[in-house]
């Protein structure tokens with residue numbers, strides 16, 4: 127079986143382990159069990175007709191005496207590109223818009239309050255090619271572009287906050303960014319969060335196309351909680367998650383595009399660890415499928431030139447501050463993951479583990495300031 131045929135770790139465990147053993151494996155691998163959500167029949171039917179996986183889970187929190195629960199639902203979308211990468215640009219974008227409209231409608235049936243799409247969801251992940259044409263044509267304005275207009279309509283129609291990660295062109299200086307546009311459930315553009323860390327690894331030649339973000343660690347206050355967006359490669363940087371959390375994020379979304387050979391063993395760990403370390407929920411989203419490009423490209427590693435990036439392995443999941451997590455979506459299929467969470471869990475875990483309280487941040491701030499200076503002398507004791 128090839129890596130792009132392997133459905134998921136969860137399915138494999140389910141089909142091969144006896145029930146009692148499976149429970150123990152799940153307890154250790156996934157933490158406190160998330161309950162399956164009873165999703166409406168209409169949504170399940172829509173998912174089956176439209177050929178995407180639909181899964182729903184609930185994270186529970188303690189019922190407090192003074193604070194009412196703050197229960198909300200998030201939706202994570204992973205999908206393949208719809209048309210081949212050499213189809214006309216506008217056709218590719220429109221096809222992805224139509225696909226997303228089908229999935230968002232099902233999310234609305236499931237009472238999703240905040241939905242997040244995958245990184246640069248309106249295009250193939252063409253940054254492996256190092257070609258400028260036609261990929262730069264996918265870049266659009268975060269405020270006025272057709273994708274934002276499209277999302278604004280959906281946000282209003284379904285009373286849903288939408289996180290729409292796109293390739294952004296800032297018109298005045300024609301600067302290009304990798305940006306998540308955050309659209310309020312009122313349909314207003316609440317703001318945008320630009321990718322802070324740009325990869326220079328394997329075929330991820332993104333620095334050819336856009337710059338390190340300049341929006342810092344913005345947190346967006348929505349009707350359904352305070353949210354932030356840490357785009358893809360930013361998940362390898364603990365301080366990036368940390369700063370969103372320092373600004374008060376209750377849920378941090380991580381829209382991504384990453385391939386099996388490079389990052390799959392890290393995937394289940396990083397967002398989950400960030401949820402634990404920062405007392406918040408995290409949502410890891412990855413695209414699916416293998417995208418083929420007309421021109422060959424090399425990876426600068428002595429291997430033969432190739433036409434594809436490798437397999438984007440999906441496996442989107444949500445992690446909670448108590449270390450529990452949902453099972454992942456499939457590695458091969460389009461999917462919508464619905465997760466219900468009580469945001470009160472964040473403070474409950476803060477009180478239990480006190481990582482924030484015991485973090486000694488002032489001490490580290492000072493040490494870090496020293497460590498990044500050119501004349502820094504590391505403290506190493508030698509015999």
Ligand SMILES: NC(=O)NCCC(=O)O
Nearest residue numbers: 325330358359383384389
């Ligand atoms: N899109 C992106 O930043 N990918 C980099 C590779 C990774 O972070 O796994």
